[in-house]
Amino acid sequence: MKEKNCLIFGGSGQIGRHLIRKLTKNNYKVTVVTRNIHQKSHIIRTQGNAGYINIVEVSIFEEAKIRKLFENAEICINLVGILYEKKGSSFYNIHTLFPSILAKLCKQYNLKHFIHLSALGINEATDSQYAKSKLNGEKEILKNFPLSTILRPSVVYSVDDNFTTNFMTLLNRLPIFPLYYSGKTKFMPIHSSDLVEVIFNVISKKIYSQIIECVGTETITLREILEKLLNLIDKKRLLIPVPLLMGKLSAKIFQLFPKPLLTEDQLKLLKHDNVLSGNYKTNSDIGYPAKCFFEREVDKYCHMWREGGQFSKKNKLK
Numbered sequence: 001m002k003e004k005n006c007l008i009f010g011g012s013g014q015i016g017r018h019l020i021r022k023l024t025k026n027n028y029k030v031t032v033v034t035r036n037i038h039q040k041s042h043i044i045r046t047q048g049n050a051g052y053i054n055i056v057e058v059s060i061f062e063e064a065k066i067r068k069l070f071e072n073a074e075i076c077i078n079l080v081g082i083l084y085e086k087k088g089s090s091f092y093n094i095h096t097l098f099p100s101i102l103a104k105l106c107k108q109y110n111l112k113h114f115i116h117l118s119a120l121g122i123n124e125a126t127d128s129q130y131a132k133s134k135l136n137g138e139k140e141i142l143k144n145f146p147l148s149t150i151l152r153p154s155v156v157y158s159v160d161d162n163f164t165t166n167f168m169t170l171l172n173r174l175p176i177f178p179l180y181y182s183g184k185t186k187f188m189p190i191h192s193s194d195l196v197e198v199i200f201n202v203i204s205k206k207i208y209s210q211i212i213e214c215v216g217t218e219t220i221t222l223r224e225i226l227e228k229l230l231n232l233i234d235k236k237r238l239l240i241p242v243p244l245l246m247g248k249l250s251a252k253i254f255q256l257f258p259k260p261l262l263t264e265d266q267l268k269l270l271k272h273d274n275v276l277s278g279n280y281k282t283n284s285d286i287g288y289p290a291k292c293f294f295e296r297e298v299d300k301y302c303h304m305w306r307e308g309g310q311f312s313k314k315n316k317l318k
């Protein structure tokens with residue numbers, strides 16, 4: 001079988017790593033674009049058979065260099081995304097402008113498919129700049145290249161995430177933990193391997209449904225997620241609902257940090273349940289329901305945050 005060439009942007013991240021493993025195992029060749037080959041090449045290179053992985057260092061706005069990469073690509077996958085803005089990386093640049101450019105290039109170079117990762121709940125969170133920029137990005141993509149498939153996942157988890165792992169670190173360190181909106185916001189967390197199964201089948205079975213919402217097997221509130229994580233790492237912590245005003249004040253302070261724990265925009269997102277809208281096809285509708293269960297999966301890697309584990313506050317081995 002002739003290998004197919006996939007051009008992946010943002011492949012060094014959580015979802016990208018899982019996806020590179022899946023694609024290369026299945027005889028797809030990947031070209032992975034990264035901003036920093038020194039930092040990221042060992043992560044990318046070790047995800048699959050080296051002969052199947054080509055790594056290119058390009059800033060995502062060097063259009064002339066990116067253009068060249070499209071000459072040999074058949075499928076383009078965009079996994080670039082940010083949770084907070086930084087100098088030079090605005091939500092507009094990353095979530096609207098960049099995907100729009102990619103979609104135009106897909107059309108110009110006659111690619112067979114463009115798969116773009118958006119996010120669940122962006123129609124509802126109209127007051128969030130993150131959500132607005134993702135929504136505008138989707139519109140630009142569908143305008144520029146109709147052979148696109150946009151996936152909107154709920155929160156994605158795995159050992160490589162910035163979600164369960166960060167929460168377990170914070171729960172380890174803080175004696176009390178603040179709950180915004182009383183921890184009642186609902187999520188449908190999807191394991192990275194379940195999401196990658198969807199992406200892989202969208203590519204290999206040529207599924208051109210324009211927007212697909214991707215969710216896991218359970219609907220869980222933020223409070224339940226934290227309680228499950230506490231239970232898994234064998235810790236007891238006070239989960240304390242905080243008034244919204246205090247939430248806003250703390251977000252104002254936190255967002256000044258280089259890697260903010262919480263921003264005002266994230267607080268706005270947290271106001272809305274992150275669940276299926278009922279308005280779009282889902283991963284189950286296209287034949288790929290999630291299989292993983294939250295506690296069972298996190299149990300496989302949470303030991304590192306338990307007493308004596310490498311990320312535990314008190315490491316007895318030291």
Ligand SMILES: NC(=O)c1ccc[n+]([C@@H]2O[C@H](COP(=O)([O-])OP(=O)(O)OC[C@H]3O[C@@H](n4cnc5c(N)ncnc54)[C@H](OP(=O)(O)O)[C@@H]3O)[C@@H](O)[C@H]2O)c1
Pocket residue numbers: 009010011012013014015016033034035036040060078079080081082089094117118119120152153154155156157163
């Ligand atoms: N993880 C979730 O819970 C979740 C939920 C909903 C939607 N999504 C979406 O799914 C996609 C992939 O998520 P992920 O969790 O795999 O993301 P991730 O781990 O944060 O990785 C994204 C990749 O994007 C690139 N990137 C980050 N900031 C950038 C910037 N300012 N300029 C250029 N490139 C940048 C990085 O690649 P290099 O450093 O190699 O350049 C990074 O590895 C994103 O679009 C995200 O919004 C994720």
